[in-house]
Amino acid sequence: MLKIKGKLSKKSDSGFEKAIFSTLFNQHDPGRRPEMMVEPQDVDDIIATVRYAQANGLKISVCSGGHSWSANHLREGSILINMKGFNRYAIDHAAMTATAGPGVGGSVLLGELFNRGLFFPAGHCKGVCIGGYLLQGGFAWNGRKLGLACESVIGLDIVTANGDYVFASPHENADLYWAARGAGAGFFGVVTCFHLQLYPKPKYYGMMAHVFSNKHLEHVFRWAHEVGPNVPTAVEFQLLMSQNALNLLGPGIEAVAPIFADSKDELNEAKAFLQNSPIKSKATLRVPFVPLHIKHMYRLTMTHYPYQHHWGVDNMWTSAPIDELMPHLKTIAATMPPPPAHLLWLNWQPPQRRSEMAFSMEDKVYIALYGAWKNPANTPQYESWAPELMRKMEPLARGIQLADEGLHKRTARFVSDAHLQKLDQIRWQHDPEGLFNPWHSRPRLEL
Ligand SMILES: Cc1cc2nc3c(=O)[nH]c(=O)nc-3n(C[C@H](O)[C@H](O)[C@H](O)COP(=O)(O)OP(=O)(O)OC[C@H]3O[C@@H](n4cnc5c(N)ncnc54)[C@H](O)[C@@H]3O)c2cc1C
Structure with missing residues (x-):
């Protein structure tokens, strides 16, 4: 018993x-x-x-x-x-660090830090807890500048498969520390606490957006693809395509630019790419930069991810030419289920170097499909929309993000083969009997 x-x-x-x-x-x-x-x-x-x-x-x-x-x-x-229930956190302002249980909501932590003039790269939606978010990487507010959120994890308290309670950091149990930063849903231990690096709150923060009708789809995605490498890292430039842009304008694409800048010059440079966009005259609506408290930014993103829905989600990292992506983008638009279903295109443009950690899969552009429906009777109609379209785009993909994984429906590469092999070795040492469930599925190693 x-x-x-x-x-x-x-x-x-x-x-x-x-x-x-x-x-x-x-x-x-x-x-x-x-x-x-x-x-x-x-x-x-x-x-x-x-x-x-x-x-x-x-x-x-x-x-x-x-x-x-x-x-x-x-x-x-x-x-x-x-x-x-492990949802306590403690902030040490002088040391610029925090400890937080895995059940702490990213928005809760960031909201509190914001009010104290501090910042942590938390995710974009309320409800997401740091437990799963940090283990898979963590695509954050201001993440193009601050890096993946897991790069700001400086230590973890973990219960291992043999019942030991250990601290993992670059200096102690470094193999577990390496694995915990990117293994995501395949991590083989129970994290009870994260030790986090904090940052000063950026001086300027807010959003700007241009909204286009789907009739300009080709222009919008070509422009996004071309401008990608030049978008300053202070901007998390993304396109959201749905059947009802802004819940108001019908089938269309929201080009959204959350901005976190540390100086007026950086803010102006960040705004310029949208202000000077060659396709701005095609926009149905242009929203200039509006300073927004982080709680309002959360409110805006939540309109795309409401509760009480069924979701079928899949994704890909790609650096494919836009000519090859375009036919698929048109098919996605033509088959898009009703809102809140949507496509997310994120201009990611990863840096040359990352910390040494399990996380190892990213590319220039991130594309995710979020199929959503409220009525369970619609499940047969919509549950395969995202994975089937992603299956067709597989030849153009480098791999997937574990954040939006649908590995129960479609197997895909989520870390490099070398890192998957290293994860296997570390798991073998710490969980030789396979006590912890691994990912739903995994690719074959091709080393
Ligand atoms: C609406 C929505 C918005 C999102 N927005 C973002 C975003 O902006 N950026 C981003 O990067 N991701 C985002 N995600 C993805 C999200 O980060 C992942 O789904 C993450 O796993 C959720 O963490 P969780 O603790 O809430 O989930 P859970 O479902 O509780 O955790 C996911 C998996 O992580 C592992 N895990 C969780 N906690 C522990 C623990 N304490 N110890 C060991 N293993 C554990 C388990 O394998 C678990 O199955 C979003 C997801 C949703 C649904």
Whole structure:
């Protein structure tokens, strides 16, 4: 019998289904169910759960904010450790560091830091918790300048597969530290706390946007592709294509530019690429730079990712020529399900160098498809929209982001082969019996 101080719910309990669904952002039921769910009160509860699973032939899965699109944490024959309750954080302003549990919402942490004149590269939506977000990399507000959020993780407290409680950093358990920065849903330990590097709040922050009708699709994507390498890193330039741009203007493309600048000159340089855009006269609507508190930026992004929806999501990194991408972009526009379904095009343009870590898959442009529907009756119609289109675009892709993985539907490369091999070796050392569930699927190694 598993004895813990926290809450334990079993598959046979009457409230189990409700408890499981409360862990899911994506309401699309994957059908998979764990044998039980543990909501630990402290680290001893986690250690006891890990040992119990080992002794009873069960596997372990973990969730924090439950925003995995693929419901990665719902697995058969497993105990689910729900870390949502590990949601405390402490900020050390003088040291410019923070500690935060995996159940802390990125928007909660960043909101608090913002009010204190500080910054951390948190993700763009409310509800996403730092647990899953930091393990997979972390594409952040101001992320083109500050890097992937996991590059600002300076240490982690982890319960390993044999029930040890360890600290991982560049100096201690460096292999676990390497793995925890990019392994994402395939990480083989329970992270109980992240140690984070903080930054000063940028001096200027806000957004500007141009909105185009879909009849200009070809002009807009050609311009975005061409201008990409020259967009300053203070700008997270993205295109959002949907059947109802701004929830108002019908089928169209929002060219959105969140800006985080440290000086007036940097702000002006950041604004210039949109202000001087050669296609600005085609825009139905031009919104000049508006200074916005981070809480308002969150409110704006949430209009694209509402709760209580079913989602079918997939993605790709690419540096393919625009002529090869264009026919696919037109097909995406022509087959786009109703809102809030959308395409995201992110001009990423990665830097030459990154920290040494498991994360190793990125490219010039990121394209993600978010199929969304409210009524479960529409599932057969929409669930395959994103993965099927991404399957057709596979020859143009380098690989995928684990942030938006749909590895239960389509296998794709999410780290380099060399890093996948190194991850296997580290997993073998720390979890030789495969206690922790790995990714839903993985590519074959071609070394
Ligand atoms: C609406 C929405 C918006 C998003 N926006 C962004 C964005 O702006 N930038 C970005 O980079 N990503 C974004 N994502 C993707 C998001 O970062 C990932 O889905 C991330 O995994 C979510 O973290 P979570 O803790 O909420 O999810 P969970 O589903 O709880 O975690 C995902 C997986 O991470 C692992 N995991 C989680 N916690 C732990 C832990 N404590 N210890 C060990 N393993 C753990 C588990 O394998 C788990 O299945 C978004 C997702 C959604 C749904």
